[in-house]
Each structure stands twice: as C-alpha cells, then as structure tokens.
Amino acid sequence: MEILNQIKDEWNAAKTACLNGITGAMKFCKDEWNGYTRNIKITLLVLFGLVGLFIIFGIQILGWGLGYTDMSNLYPFGQWIIGDLGLVGLGGGAFTMGFFLYILRVDKLKPLINSTVLIGFMCYLFTLVFLVFDIGQPLRAWFGYAYPNWGHGLMPQSMLTEVVWCLTFYFCVLIIELVPLPLEHPVLQKFPFIHGLTHYMHKLMWIMAAAGTFLSFFHQGSLGGGMWGVLYGKVVWYRPAYFFTAIVAATAGGTAFMALCAYIAGKVMKKEVVPWDSFQTLAQISGVLTIFAFLFQAWHVYMQATHFVPAFDRSFLDIWGGYYGIWMVVLMFAAYIGAIVLLNVGALRSQERFFVAGISCGVGAISFDKMIVVLHGSSTPNFPWKSFAGYNPTIQEWGIFLGGLATMILIYMLFAKYFPLFPHLNKHGHGEEHAH
Amino acid sequence: MKIDRKDFLKVAGGAVVGGAAGFVFSGAPFNAFQWIVEWTQDQYVPGSGAERYLQSICQACPNACTVSVRMIGERAVKIETSVGGGCPIGQNLIQQLYHPDRVAFPMERAGAKGKAKFTAQIGDAAWNTAVEKIAKKIGELRAANKPLSIAAINGAHAGVSGLLLDRLVKACGSPHVYTEPCVHGASSAAVRALYNKEGSLGYDFAGADYILSFSARLFEGWGMMADMHKNLLAWKKSGTRLVQIDAQCTRTASLATEWVPLPKAGTEAVLAMGIAHLLFKAGKRSNAANAAAWTQIVMNDYTPDRVAKVTGVPEATLKKIADALMRARRPIAVAGRGAKSVSSSTLEIAAIEGLNSMLGGGTFIETPPTLGAPRYDAAAAASIKNAKTFAGLDEFIKSKDAFDVVFINDADPVYRSVFGKELAKKLEQASLVVAFTTLINDTAAYADIVLPTVTSLELPSVDKKTVVAPRYKAMHAGDAIIAIAKKIAGVADSFPYARYSDAVAAAGKGGRAAGGAPTIPIALFEKYYNTISKKVDDTAFPLSLIPFEVPSIGDGAGLALPYTLKSIDEKVYSRNKLWVHMNPETAKKFGKCEGSRVDLESQRGEVGSVRVHLTKTVAPDTVAVPLGFGHRHYTAYGEDKGVNPKEIMCDDIDPVSGNADWWFTRIKLS
Amino acid sequence: MATMKRKWGMAIDLDKCTGCGACSIACMQENNLPMFTDDSDSPKRVTFLDLMRVTNDRDTDKKFGDVETAFIPKMCQQCEGNDPKNPKPPCVSVCPVVATDVGDDGVVSQIWSRCIGCRYCQASCPYEARVFNWWKPDYEGSFKEGLSPDVSVPSRGTVIKCTFCSHIWKRERDRMLAKGVKDINAVLYTPSCASACPTGAIIFGDLNDQASEVSRLAKDKRAFRLVHTIDDKPEEEKKRLMAIKHYPNPKVYYLSSKQWIKDMQKFK
Structure with missing residues (x-):
C-alpha cells in the first residue's frame, strides 16, 4: 500500500512539474518571439512552415511509398540522393578542419571548430534521414548491418556497404566531437565534473580527428565517387578515377562551406563571430585544396573522354546532351576556376566581397558536381532508340528536401543563440563591431 | 520497509x-x-494446393488451340500453350476468369440507363426470374403482333450462341439480328454480293507463293492470330513472298518481304484497280462473270498516271508489283485493311477480288457453322416476310425505327460502332435491353437486365472438359438463350437442344467451298474515282486519320485486363494521355512537335486532347490513332482512358454490308 | 549431388517475332506481377519483360517508306561480365545487403524479402531490366485467385527482376526427384515467355551444351546482343577494351536478318 501511495505522490509531483514546465516554456517562447525583429520572425515562420511540410510529406512517403516521387525505374536516384551526396561532400569540411586544427595544429581555425563540428554532425544526420526516406523499405535499413555484402576478405564488395558502415562510424565520431559543445554552456560548466570532462575531451580530440580523417577518406571516396565509378554498365557513371576526385573535392568544397556558414551567421547576428584572420586562413586552405580538386576533376574528365566513354563505343560529347548536359560541366569548372582565383590570390581574398564570392564558388563547384552525377547519370539513355530522360521532383520531394535543410538551419540558429557556438564572441565580450 | x-x-x-x-x-x-x-x-500470400495440369481447348476464337491449364487446388493460375498455338488472348484468360468486376449474378438496372448502376439478384431463383421476365415481355410483343420491335446484336466472336440468338429472334418473327463489324462480317457481305453465297472470304495462304496484302495487318490481329502465326512460319520455310501495302509501317509491314508505302491512306481500292489495269495490259484476263464491264472500268478510269496521282504510289512501283504478280506461280491479293477491327468497304473487297479473279483465284469461301432456319409459326413467317430489313448494324442503328426489346450478346456496339451515340439513344428508348456479358461495357451500361456469361475456361468444350466450374451464377449465353426460348410459346419448337453443347454439335464445324466466278458489283464503282480523289484532296480537312491497333488491346476488348494495361507502349498511351502518330513533315507543317497537345476534328465533331508522337512510320499528311481507348464504362481498369476516335470517324455507310466504312477519315487539327 | 553444369541462355529470333505480346502477358501471369487500375506511368511500371518498339526514325536521311519497325522483347539479360568463369554482373556486387547474386547456372537471382529498396542495382543495370515497386502491389478481389504460390508477391519498396523463371527449374527438379533422378544436370526447363511464344521465336536452353539449339543460334550469323557493340570489334581491339573495363556480356542473344536492327544497337 505504501508503495502505491508513493507512486501516486511521484506521479502527482511529476504532473505538477510538467504543467509548470509547459506554462514556463510557453511564457518563455512568447517572450522570445516578441523579442525578435520582423525579418527574423518572417524567416522563422518560413523555416517552421518547411518543417511542417517535412513532417506531412514524411508521413506520406513513409506510409504510402515512393510512388509520390518523380523517381522511376529509369531515374532510380533523385533529389534526396543529390542532397545526400551534397551534404556528405560539404560535411567533409568537418574532418578536414579537424585534421588541420588537431593534427596539424593550425590554431587560427579554433574559433570555427564548434560551428564546423555542428554542421558536420547535421550534414551526416540529415544524410541518414534522407536515406531513410529514399530506401523503399526503411524498416529493413538494419539489413545493411545484419547482412553486409562483404565479399571475400576485408574489403567490402558493395560500395554501399562500405558507405553504410563508414558513415555510421564517422557519425559516432561526430557525436563525440559534438558533445563538448553543449557541455560548454556556462550553466553546465559550473559543475566541476562537466568542466573537467570538456577540458579532457578537447585535449584528446586529436584522436577523434585522426579517426574521422581516416574514416572520411573512405566514405567520401566511396559515396562521392566509388559508388558511381564501379557501375561498368553505365556510360556516364563509369569513371574509376572519380574515387580520389571525390575525396579532394570534399575537402575543398567542405572547407569553403564551413567558412560560408559561419560568415552568414555573422551577417545575420550582426556580430564578429569569427576573427577575420581565421576566415582568411580557412579560405587559403580551401583555395589550395581547390587547386588539387580542379586537377583531379580535369584528370578524370580527360580519362572519361579518352578512355572510358570510347570503351562504351560512344562519343564523349554525345553523352552530354539532354537537360543536364555539358552546360553543367562547364558551370562546374567555371566555379572551380572562380574559387581558385579568388581564394589563392591574396589581394582578392582579403577583400570581403571576393572572399564571399570565392567560398561560394567552392561550395557551388562541389554542389554542381553532385547534381551532375545524379541527374545526368540517369538521364542518359541506355538504348540508342531512347532519348534523354527528364526528372521533375514532386512537391513531396521538395517538401522533404527543403524541410530537412530548414531543420538544419533551425538547429544551427538554436545553437548559435543558446550555446557557445562561436567562442570568439565570449572572449571579446559581445563584440559590437560588425564583421568585415 | x-x-x-x-x-x-x-x-x-x-x-x-x-x-x-x-x-x-x-x-x-x-x-x-x-x-x-x-x-x-499487408503482404498477400497466395494459397497453396495440389498442382495438376488440365488439358483443354481455348475457345476464345474458332482456331481452338489446345491449352494446358496449371491448377493449384481449384484455382487456375497459368495457361501453357505450345508453339504454333496460343496468343496473348489465351494468356489473358486467367485474368478474364478472375476479373473482380465480372458480372457474377443476373442483375437488374437500378439507376438511369447508361449509368451502369445495377442490383444483383443473388438468390438461386434469380436466373428463373430474369428468364421469365424476358420471355414474358417477348410473349406480350408477340401477342400484340409487334414482333418486329425485337432486335439482337451479336459480337464478332459470339459463335454458336450468336446462331442461337439469331434463331430466337427470327422464330419470334423479327429479322433484326446484326453482327458487330469484323473482318468476317465485311467479307461475308462482299461474298454475298460477289458470289451470291453465304460465308466469308478465305485465302489459300498455304498454297500461295506471292501474297499482296492491301493494308491487311496480318500479324496484328487480322483473321485468327494462331493461324496467321502458323502462316508466318510456313512462309519463311517455303519462301513465300509477302508484299504489304500500308500507309503506316506496322509490324506486319516490317515482317513482310517488302513494304510498299502508300502515301495516301485509304486509296487501297484505287491501287488494286491500277494494278489490275497493268495486268490487263500484260495480257491477264479476269474470270469474273461480268469481266467485260469490269475491264472497261479498270481500263478507262484507272490508268497508271491517274492511279499514281490518287494513291501517291509511283507508276514504277505499280509496274514492279504487276510484274511480280505476272511472274508469281500462285499469287493472291488480300483485302480487309486493319487488324482485328476491320471496317467495311465492299467496294474495296470487290476491287481486290477483281484482281484475284485475274490471278487464278487464290480465294475460297469459308462456310460458317449453321443451325438452319427455325420453325416459323404462321405469325412469325408473315412478319418476317413483310419486314423491312437493314443490310447491317450501322444501317439498323441509323434507322428511325424504335425497338422495344434488344439483346446484346457478347458485344459492345455502343463503343465500337461509329454510331455509338445513336445506338445508345435507341437503347435508352427500348423498354427491355438484355445484355449477355462477363464485364459491364459501354453497351451493357444501357441494359435493363444483365446476364452473366462465362469465359473460355469455364466452357465445356466439345469433348465436355471444363477447366473450372462457372464462377458464381454465370451461365453460357447459349444456355441462357435456350432457356429463354423454351419459355416462349411458338418459339420453343425451334430449340430442340437441351443445352448449348447440343447446339454446338448440331451446328457442325463449317467448311470450305469454291467461290467460282465472281460477279463484280459494277454499280459501286461508278464515279468512285472522282469521289475518292475528291476525298483525298479535301483541303478543308487536310489530314487523313487512320486507326492502328496495339498488341493485346485490339479493338478495345483487352483494355479491362491489368496485365494488358501494363504492356501498352508509352507512345500509345502514357500518363492518362493518348498519343497519335504523325510524320515529322506533317508536324512541321502544322507547327506541332513531339508531345504537343492537339484535338482532332472531322466533319462529325472533335475528340481530344491527344498528344503528338513524331515518327516516320506514318505517311505524311496522315494521323495514325490507336484504337481501343476511350471507353466510358469498362470496369475500373478499362474506362476513362484516352479517347475513342470512332466518335469522329467517317460514317458513310457501305450500301452492301450496311456498316460504316470508317477506316479512312479526313480531319484537321484544332 | 553433381555440380551444376548448365548455363542458361536465351536466343530470340526477331524475324519470327510479330510483337503479339503473349510473352509479356505470360511473364506477368507466371510471376504474380502487381496489377493497377492505371499503369500508364510507364517509367514506374513493374514488368519483367518489356516489349520495346524500335524504329530507325533517328536516321535523318530516312523518309516515310524507308523506315522499319520491330518489337524487341527485353528481359533481364543475365549478364556475366568479362570472365564467364567468375561472373560479375554489374548489379550483383553493388547490393549492400546481398539480396542479389549470380547462381552457378548463370542466372542472376533476387531475394524479394531481403531487398531494402536502395535501387543501387537499378542504377547499375544498363538494360533497365530491374524494376522497383513504387506503389503497393494491388491485386483487387478475385484477381488474387489467379496468383501462383511459386513466386512471392512483391512488397512495396523493393526491387524485383526476371530470374529466367528459376522457380520453374525448381518445379522441374522436384518432379525429377520424385522420379528418383537426383542429377541436377538432368533437369531442363523453359521459362514462361519462351513457352508462350506462338511462333517459337524465343528459344531457351543451355549455353554450355554445344549441341543445344540456343548454343547454335548464339553463334548464328544473324545473332547480336543488345547494345553490345564490342562483339563486332576485332579480337585485338576486344582484348584492349576488356582490359579497360568489364562488359555486361549478356546471355540473351537476338537474331535478325535486318541490318538496320543491328545498326540501331550502336549509338550515333
């Protein structure tokens, strides 16, 4: 009897606490909302609207299947796979920065690292989210761990098996890297245990950075390039050289993306969130990496044009017809060249507008690359009597894609507001001066 | 604690x-x-059961292929055929058998006519009630001396049940029994005009060494599919040459030894007479009874230059064909343009028979099975004697006469006839429309009573083998007709059959008869050259509309079957749009491109919208439109898909067959 | 149990094919393919055997009268890659969950219930032979009666494919076992499409057996393989190309006496 009473008491206490919590939270939200400017309010409404679409269409896709997308037997991969490739590629900035900061000790990157780890984490999280929507049987997703296609020996047979495992491990690494960020909140730092934990985690983070770099080299290569390079039946995709291109492109585009995100955050918050020096260092790193990425891209396009496409008894220019034709390749190379020039010439890089243009070009180049892979690979006909196919994502695909990105932005905003995402801000009080 | x-x-x-x-x-x-x-x-697991194979005969067409049906327990799951037999229709039998929209019980109309709303009569007595009701109505009409208001329409493949229905209606005193237009119907009318005999034209495909086909799409549903498949193999072995004349490069045209493109669609008869002209010049003579008159027409009106002008076929090609025919040992010319759904032009069949009459006559007459004349009572005999009759179904539909009782046996004339709308009005006015059918189609939608019939697999064949017992309360139309007849005083005497199979035995198998010397119906040819050249040069409607049929759908019957829907070419029907095929030159002329939406307009009206597919397989200034689409009622699978081009197709009635010659229509794009 | 000595292959004589569609209907019936009231969205269709209508429209010098048309029945071509002793179809190695494999009889299999629906194999297939169940397969009411217990009803969100009707092989093997014949090489069978072909245009058999009709036809002058133009290259060139990459090397042969169909196999 006593124990029953006790449960009852606990229950009532919990209920009261909950009710108080809800009232408090509601009041808090209301106050917060009223504290925002008009522009922020509009932005938030749009973002929450997109999240709403994400939820509605997510239920539809998971419950009733992929028939609602414009993917088809001719177009097995669509917008979400572009999203996956793009997010993993751009998220590659996280391991690159980790490598430069913790292994090569480029300390100027320190003010950027929290933001980078969060973005990296979200990129990988939403890659997995999009993948869950994209596979026809999400409830069988664990088959990837239960029945992996290892083949003989240690090397996995299927690039996708490799991607699934590597992605999972690296996602774990990212979670560990992310843990200190919320724990660095001033309230939590008052607990000596947490303070000590974060301190030691930072000390040992080079291990994670090394593990992350090791893992990333594999899955960046596999997902970005290897997955496509092994498709020997498909003329657009078959390019064995693409594996390495994808790794280098991810380091180049990813670092540019990390700089771009932090820069935009600073603009929105109207504060100097990261010292200009740090931006410049990162842009310089990105610029050098972009040169390598460009060389790799050029090399594999050359290999494709001279070796692989002729091996299919087709001509290189001929496969670049249709909606997603040669113009996309030209645009991609233009973006590469833009990034190389703007980020490597110090006189240009140090001017804010050229810096922004440069990192945008870097992000654009890698995004175009991923779009070309997915869109053009399926679009090219397999039979000479068929024509180039087109792909028009449906509202469901847009809803989930944009809703996912909106969720990422909201999480980023949340961290920027309540957690020490940019430690630089605290060091200089609240730096009132505008970002450069 | x-x-x-x-x-x-x-x-x-x-x-x-x-x-x-x-x-x-x-x-x-x-x-x-x-x-x-x-x-x-919600994964469905098909039930298991003992496996066995039942040998049976496919009764979907008179060819009667032997089939082996794989049974799991009492369920039929697969049709196995052997080489030289079988066709997609046979493979579709399982779907026909288990179609969820099958008429399971006798049904009575519940809503307005044409709405296809029915109430099923589930009880055991349902059949009796329905039969009594029909017999009573007929009895009343006979008593009121109005037997002429009884009519019947048979489907092209109704077979012996069609003969029974014919017998029933005639014994009642009405001659109004018509058959849906088909290759046999068209040639039967021509045989009557040319040879004054009953039966349809048969071609000696086995003996021929040169076959000149005038747009007869031999391998796409023309005649009996299994037969034509056997012929194809035989011709390959014997080296028989097939020359296909067609305005569209169909599969038959490409399988032929040679394809003679016909730039002006619908001018096959002119071409036939042009070739006849050259044969005469080369010394061939016709064995026709009125050879002199025929020769005169051919020699005067159909000189190579005039023929080349109308048909667009160069004179040299005409010459080449004529030479080949002269050289051939046993050439035949084949009439009946189209595939499964051949339209009626007695003139064209006569012109091609005229050509055959100069080539040694490779044709014969296929006499159909027959039950003979019924025993007329006095009233019926008098009524039949004085009745005004129509040459064919379309003439019957077009007439102003009202009908009180109409039987529809395994037919869909509301959909298939160019006068579908007029027929629908007639059916609305009739007080009793009885439809024997397995699925509710556009015509059965107007029925007052729908009687469920069986599919081929439920039929006892001649040797009394049934694969599966008739589902629900289905009964063969033949059995139902016998049951109705037995309830009508004065008619019952004409039905000495206990069941349908007795009638099948009595009707026999039909046979072959020599045609003899034809009499060419000369009257038809007067002014024909002028009429056709005017039609071909019509500038108000600058394009020719010709139909084509796609695999498995034919003239529309296959559209209710999901596996047929799965196999439709994407340039025929895709994403709820019907595609018409057009030469790129034509499209350029009218400012259309691949995928353009167009409406097709003829003198009779407009259908649309359809999409344009550009292909050089179609003659310039011609639009090829797929047949078989645009049902209003034909189960959830078949209805509301595309448009029915019959709505705008030419409605000139052939005076001999009494059916519209719709195959070639002048249209414009709008 | 003896080791499998058979290697199943197919030869399709296009000169005999009238495009009637019996093969495709028979295939759908045999393999319990899903049914829908509207299946006009052809890129999302679930069919194993696609009756492709081919014309030589693309040749700009051709006019009405010069073009021709043919139907090419296309199913899974059962590729084996460069080395038939170590078959490597483009689709098998890519599967992350081993839902597809190539058997010792050369047939590329697929486990309906293992597939997670990632569609990587579809992307890898140069013959568009693999299909994905975009919608939940629907068998309205009594249509279920006609389903065969030999083939699983597919799930929504999985890839399925033609397996040369390998369940019929198992059926035949069971019959042989019942007769006391244990040698698996004694088991012969015919897939549904081949047995349904009214003109006998589709011939199925053992490519390892030099005496079989399919072996004979595969070596025929008229024989070619779909979009597999490496077959026409000289030996030296072939060796050079095969050093660069794998070729599908399908086990389905097509025969035609018409040069234009062979010309259509090459991209221009």
Whole structure:
C-alpha cells in the first residue's frame, strides 16, 4: 500500500512539474518571439512552415511509398540522393578542419571548430534521414548491418556497404566531437565534473580527428565517387578515377562551406563571430585544396573522354546532351576556376566581397558536381532508340528536401543563440563591431 | 520497509534500462521490425494446393488451340500453350476468369440507363426470374403482333450462341439480328454480293507463293492470330513472298518481304484497280462473270498516271508489283485493311477480288457453322416476310425505327460502332435491353437486365472438359438463350437442344467451298474515282486519320485486363494521355512537335486532347490513332482512358454490308 | 549431388517475332506481377519483360517508306561480365545487403524479402531490366485467385527482376526427384515467355551444351546482343577494351536478318 501511495505522490509531483514546465516554456517562447525583429520572425515562420511540410510529406512517403516521387525505374536516384551526396561532400569540411586544427595544429581555425563540428554532425544526420526516406523499405535499413555484402576478405564488395558502415562510424565520431559543445554552456560548466570532462575531451580530440580523417577518406571516396565509378554498365557513371576526385573535392568544397556558414551567421547576428584572420586562413586552405580538386576533376574528365566513354563505343560529347548536359560541366569548372582565383590570390581574398564570392564558388563547384552525377547519370539513355530522360521532383520531394535543410538551419540558429557556438564572441565580450 | 525517493527512482530507472537492454539483446526488436514490415505491407500470400495440369481447348476464337491449364487446388493460375498455338488472348484468360468486376449474378438496372448502376439478384431463383421476365415481355410483343420491335446484336466472336440468338429472334418473327463489324462480317457481305453465297472470304495462304496484302495487318490481329502465326512460319520455310501495302509501317509491314508505302491512306481500292489495269495490259484476263464491264472500268478510269496521282504510289512501283504478280506461280491479293477491327468497304473487297479473279483465284469461301432456319409459326413467317430489313448494324442503328426489346450478346456496339451515340439513344428508348456479358461495357451500361456469361475456361468444350466450374451464377449465353426460348410459346419448337453443347454439335464445324466466278458489283464503282480523289484532296480537312491497333488491346476488348494495361507502349498511351502518330513533315507543317497537345476534328465533331508522337512510320499528311481507348464504362481498369476516335470517324455507310466504312477519315487539327 | 553444369541462355529470333505480346502477358501471369487500375506511368511500371518498339526514325536521311519497325522483347539479360568463369554482373556486387547474386547456372537471382529498396542495382543495370515497386502491389478481389504460390508477391519498396523463371527449374527438379533422378544436370526447363511464344521465336536452353539449339543460334550469323557493340570489334581491339573495363556480356542473344536492327544497337 505504501508503495502505491508513493507512486501516486511521484506521479502527482511529476504532473505538477510538467504543467509548470509547459506554462514556463510557453511564457518563455512568447517572450522570445516578441523579442525578435520582423525579418527574423518572417524567416522563422518560413523555416517552421518547411518543417511542417517535412513532417506531412514524411508521413506520406513513409506510409504510402515512393510512388509520390518523380523517381522511376529509369531515374532510380533523385533529389534526396543529390542532397545526400551534397551534404556528405560539404560535411567533409568537418574532418578536414579537424585534421588541420588537431593534427596539424593550425590554431587560427579554433574559433570555427564548434560551428564546423555542428554542421558536420547535421550534414551526416540529415544524410541518414534522407536515406531513410529514399530506401523503399526503411524498416529493413538494419539489413545493411545484419547482412553486409562483404565479399571475400576485408574489403567490402558493395560500395554501399562500405558507405553504410563508414558513415555510421564517422557519425559516432561526430557525436563525440559534438558533445563538448553543449557541455560548454556556462550553466553546465559550473559543475566541476562537466568542466573537467570538456577540458579532457578537447585535449584528446586529436584522436577523434585522426579517426574521422581516416574514416572520411573512405566514405567520401566511396559515396562521392566509388559508388558511381564501379557501375561498368553505365556510360556516364563509369569513371574509376572519380574515387580520389571525390575525396579532394570534399575537402575543398567542405572547407569553403564551413567558412560560408559561419560568415552568414555573422551577417545575420550582426556580430564578429569569427576573427577575420581565421576566415582568411580557412579560405587559403580551401583555395589550395581547390587547386588539387580542379586537377583531379580535369584528370578524370580527360580519362572519361579518352578512355572510358570510347570503351562504351560512344562519343564523349554525345553523352552530354539532354537537360543536364555539358552546360553543367562547364558551370562546374567555371566555379572551380572562380574559387581558385579568388581564394589563392591574396589581394582578392582579403577583400570581403571576393572572399564571399570565392567560398561560394567552392561550395557551388562541389554542389554542381553532385547534381551532375545524379541527374545526368540517369538521364542518359541506355538504348540508342531512347532519348534523354527528364526528372521533375514532386512537391513531396521538395517538401522533404527543403524541410530537412530548414531543420538544419533551425538547429544551427538554436545553437548559435543558446550555446557557445562561436567562442570568439565570449572572449571579446559581445563584440559590437560588425564583421568585415 | 520505507523506500525513499532516491531509491525509488533508482529501482524504477534500473528496471526500465534492464528491461530495454534485455529486449534489445533478445533480438526481439529485429523480429518486431520484420513483423512490422510485413504488417505495413499487408503482404498477400497466395494459397497453396495440389498442382495438376488440365488439358483443354481455348475457345476464345474458332482456331481452338489446345491449352494446358496449371491448377493449384481449384484455382487456375497459368495457361501453357505450345508453339504454333496460343496468343496473348489465351494468356489473358486467367485474368478474364478472375476479373473482380465480372458480372457474377443476373442483375437488374437500378439507376438511369447508361449509368451502369445495377442490383444483383443473388438468390438461386434469380436466373428463373430474369428468364421469365424476358420471355414474358417477348410473349406480350408477340401477342400484340409487334414482333418486329425485337432486335439482337451479336459480337464478332459470339459463335454458336450468336446462331442461337439469331434463331430466337427470327422464330419470334423479327429479322433484326446484326453482327458487330469484323473482318468476317465485311467479307461475308462482299461474298454475298460477289458470289451470291453465304460465308466469308478465305485465302489459300498455304498454297500461295506471292501474297499482296492491301493494308491487311496480318500479324496484328487480322483473321485468327494462331493461324496467321502458323502462316508466318510456313512462309519463311517455303519462301513465300509477302508484299504489304500500308500507309503506316506496322509490324506486319516490317515482317513482310517488302513494304510498299502508300502515301495516301485509304486509296487501297484505287491501287488494286491500277494494278489490275497493268495486268490487263500484260495480257491477264479476269474470270469474273461480268469481266467485260469490269475491264472497261479498270481500263478507262484507272490508268497508271491517274492511279499514281490518287494513291501517291509511283507508276514504277505499280509496274514492279504487276510484274511480280505476272511472274508469281500462285499469287493472291488480300483485302480487309486493319487488324482485328476491320471496317467495311465492299467496294474495296470487290476491287481486290477483281484482281484475284485475274490471278487464278487464290480465294475460297469459308462456310460458317449453321443451325438452319427455325420453325416459323404462321405469325412469325408473315412478319418476317413483310419486314423491312437493314443490310447491317450501322444501317439498323441509323434507322428511325424504335425497338422495344434488344439483346446484346457478347458485344459492345455502343463503343465500337461509329454510331455509338445513336445506338445508345435507341437503347435508352427500348423498354427491355438484355445484355449477355462477363464485364459491364459501354453497351451493357444501357441494359435493363444483365446476364452473366462465362469465359473460355469455364466452357465445356466439345469433348465436355471444363477447366473450372462457372464462377458464381454465370451461365453460357447459349444456355441462357435456350432457356429463354423454351419459355416462349411458338418459339420453343425451334430449340430442340437441351443445352448449348447440343447446339454446338448440331451446328457442325463449317467448311470450305469454291467461290467460282465472281460477279463484280459494277454499280459501286461508278464515279468512285472522282469521289475518292475528291476525298483525298479535301483541303478543308487536310489530314487523313487512320486507326492502328496495339498488341493485346485490339479493338478495345483487352483494355479491362491489368496485365494488358501494363504492356501498352508509352507512345500509345502514357500518363492518362493518348498519343497519335504523325510524320515529322506533317508536324512541321502544322507547327506541332513531339508531345504537343492537339484535338482532332472531322466533319462529325472533335475528340481530344491527344498528344503528338513524331515518327516516320506514318505517311505524311496522315494521323495514325490507336484504337481501343476511350471507353466510358469498362470496369475500373478499362474506362476513362484516352479517347475513342470512332466518335469522329467517317460514317458513310457501305450500301452492301450496311456498316460504316470508317477506316479512312479526313480531319484537321484544332 | 553433381555440380551444376548448365548455363542458361536465351536466343530470340526477331524475324519470327510479330510483337503479339503473349510473352509479356505470360511473364506477368507466371510471376504474380502487381496489377493497377492505371499503369500508364510507364517509367514506374513493374514488368519483367518489356516489349520495346524500335524504329530507325533517328536516321535523318530516312523518309516515310524507308523506315522499319520491330518489337524487341527485353528481359533481364543475365549478364556475366568479362570472365564467364567468375561472373560479375554489374548489379550483383553493388547490393549492400546481398539480396542479389549470380547462381552457378548463370542466372542472376533476387531475394524479394531481403531487398531494402536502395535501387543501387537499378542504377547499375544498363538494360533497365530491374524494376522497383513504387506503389503497393494491388491485386483487387478475385484477381488474387489467379496468383501462383511459386513466386512471392512483391512488397512495396523493393526491387524485383526476371530470374529466367528459376522457380520453374525448381518445379522441374522436384518432379525429377520424385522420379528418383537426383542429377541436377538432368533437369531442363523453359521459362514462361519462351513457352508462350506462338511462333517459337524465343528459344531457351543451355549455353554450355554445344549441341543445344540456343548454343547454335548464339553463334548464328544473324545473332547480336543488345547494345553490345564490342562483339563486332576485332579480337585485338576486344582484348584492349576488356582490359579497360568489364562488359555486361549478356546471355540473351537476338537474331535478325535486318541490318538496320543491328545498326540501331550502336549509338550515333
């Protein structure tokens, strides 16, 4: 009897606490909302609207299947796979920065690292989210761990098996890297245990950075390039050289993306969130990496044009017809060249507008690359009597894609507001001066 | 024992964590996932049963291929055929058998006519009630001396049940029994005009060494598919040359030894007479009874230059064909343009028979099975004698006469006839429309009583083998007709058959007869050259509309079957749009491109919208439109898909067959 | 149990094919393919055997009268890659969950219930032979009666494919076992499409057996393989190309006496 009473008491206490919590939270939200400017309010409404679409269409896709997308037997991969490739590629900035900061000790990157780890984490999280929507049987997703296609020996047979495992491990690494960020909140730092934990985690983070770099080299290569390079039946995709291109492109585009995100955050918050020096260092790193990425891209396009496409008894220019034709390749190379020039010439890089243009070009180049892979690979006909196919994502695909990105932005905003995402801000009080 | 708050939380938390860990490591979640997968998919598991094979005969067409039906328990799951037999229709039998929209019970109309709303009469007495009702109505009409208001329309493949229905209506005193237009119907009318005999034209494909086909799409449904498949193999072996004349490069044209493109669609008769002209010049003579008159027409009106002008076929090509015919040992010319659904032009069949009459006559007459004349009572005999009759179905539909009782046997004339709308009005006015059918189609939608018939697999064949027992309360139309007839005084005497199979035995197999010397119906040819050249040069409607049929759908019957829907070419019907085929030159002229939406307009009206597919397989200034689409009622699978071009197709009635010659229509794009 | 000595292959004589569609209907019936009231969205269709209508429209010098048309029945071509002793179809190695494999009889299999629906194999297939169940397969009411218990009804969200009707092989093997014949090489069978072909245009058999009709036809002058133009290259060139990459090397042969169909196999 006593124990029953006790449960009852606990229950009532919990209920009261909950009710108080809800009232408090509601009041808090209301106050917060009223504290925002008009522009922020509009932005938030749009973002929450997109999240709403994400939820509605997510239920539809998971419950009733992929028939609602414009993917088809001719177009097995669509917008979400572009999203996956793009997010993993751009998220590659996280391991690159980790490598430069913790292994090569480029300390100027320190003010950027929290933001980078969060973005990296979200990129990988939403890659997995999009993948869950994209596979026809999400409830069988664990088959990837239960029945992996290892083949003989240690090397996995299927690039996708490799991607699934590597992605999972690296996602774990990212979670560990992310843990200190919320724990660095001033309230939590008052607990000596947490303070000590974060301190030691930072000390040992080079291990994670090394593990992350090791893992990333594999899955960046596999997902970005290897997955496509092994498709020997498909003329657009078959390019064995693409594996390495994808790794280098991810380091180049990813670092540019990390700089771009932090820069935009600073603009929105109207504060100097990261010292200009740090931006410049990162842009310089990105610029050098972009040169390598460009060389790799050029090399594999050359290999494709001279070796692989002729091996299919087709001509290189001929496969670049249709909606997603040669113009996309030209645009991609233009973006590469833009990034190389703007980020490597110090006189240009140090001017804010050229810096922004440069990192945008870097992000654009890698995004175009991923779009070309997915869109053009399926679009090219397999039979000479068929024509180039087109792909028009449906509202469901847009809803989930944009809703996912909106969720990422909201999480980023949340961290920027309540957690020490940019430690630089605290060091200089609240730096009132505008970002450069 | 006093438990403090901390301990309580510890214990509770521990229990939850332990339980969760145990649950995860037991593997239960994975089983649960698997179970959820299955549950969310609602996966159907087909029932099992003892496997056996039943040998039977496919009765979908008179060719009667032997089939072996794979049975699992009492369910038929697969049709196996052997080489030289079988066709997609046979493969579709399982779907026909188990179609969920099959008429399961006798039904009575519940809503307005044409709305296809019915109430099923489920009880055992349902058939009796329906039969009594029909017999009573006919009895009343006979008593009121109005037997002429009884009519019947048979489907092209009604077979012996069609003969029984014919017998029933005639014994009642009405001559109004018509058959849906088909290749046999068209040639039967021509045979009557040319040879004054009953039966349809048969071609000696086995003996021929040169076959000149005038747009007869031999391998796409023309005649009996299984027969034509056998012929194809035989011709390959014997080296028989097939020359296909067609305005569209169909599969038959490409399988032929040679394709003679016909730039002006619908001018096959002119071409035939042009070739006849050259044969005369080369010394061939016609064995026709009125050879002199025929020769005169051919020699005067159809000189090579005039023929080349109308048909667009160069004179040199005409010469080449004529030479080949002269050289050939046993050439035949084949009439009946189209595939399964051949339109009626007695003139064209006569012109091609005229050509055959110069080539040694490779044709014969296929006499159909017959039950002979019924026993007319006095009233019926008098009524039949004085009745005004129509040459064919379309003439019957077009007439102003009202009908009170109309039987529809395995037919869909509201959909298939160019006068579908007029027929629908007639059926609306009739007080009793009886439809024997397996699926509710555009015509059955107007029925007052729908009687469920069986599919080929439920039929006892001649040797009394049935694959599956008739489903629900279905009964063969033949049996139903006998049951009705037996209830009508004065008619019952004409039906000495206990069941349908007795009638099949009595009707026999039909046979072959020599045609002899034809008499060419000269009257038809007067002014023909002028009429056709005017039609071909019509500038108000600058394009020719010709139909084509796609595999498995034919003239529309196949559209209710899901596996047929799955196999439709994407340039025929895709994403709820029908595609018409057009030469790129034509499209350029009218400013259309691949995928353009167009409406097709003829003198009779407009259909649309359809999409344009550009292909050089179609003659310039010609639009090829797929047949078989645009049903209003034909189960959830067949209805509201595309448009029915018959609505705008030419409605000139052939005076001999009494059916519209719709195959070639002048249209414009709008 | 003896080791499998058979290697199943197919030869399709396009000169005999009238495009009637019996093969495709028979295939759908045999393999319990899903049914829908509207299946006009052809890129999302679930069919194993696609009756492709081919014309030589693309040749700009051709006019009405010069073009021709043919139907090419296309199913899974059962590729084996460069080395038939170590078959490597483009689709098998890519599967992350081993839902597809190539058997010792050369048939590329697929486990309906293992597939997670990632569609990587579809992307890898140069013959568009693999299909994904975009919608939940629907068998309205009594249509279920006609389903065969030999083939699983597919789930929504999985890839399925033509397996040369390998369940018929199992059926035949069971019959042989019942007769006391244990040698698996004694088991012969015919897939549904081949047995349904009214003109006998589709010939199925053992490519390892030099005496079989399919072996004979595969070596025929008229024989070619779909979009597999490496077959026409000289030996030296072939060796050079095969050093660069794998070729599908399908086990389905097509025969035609018409040069234009062979010309259509090459991209221009």
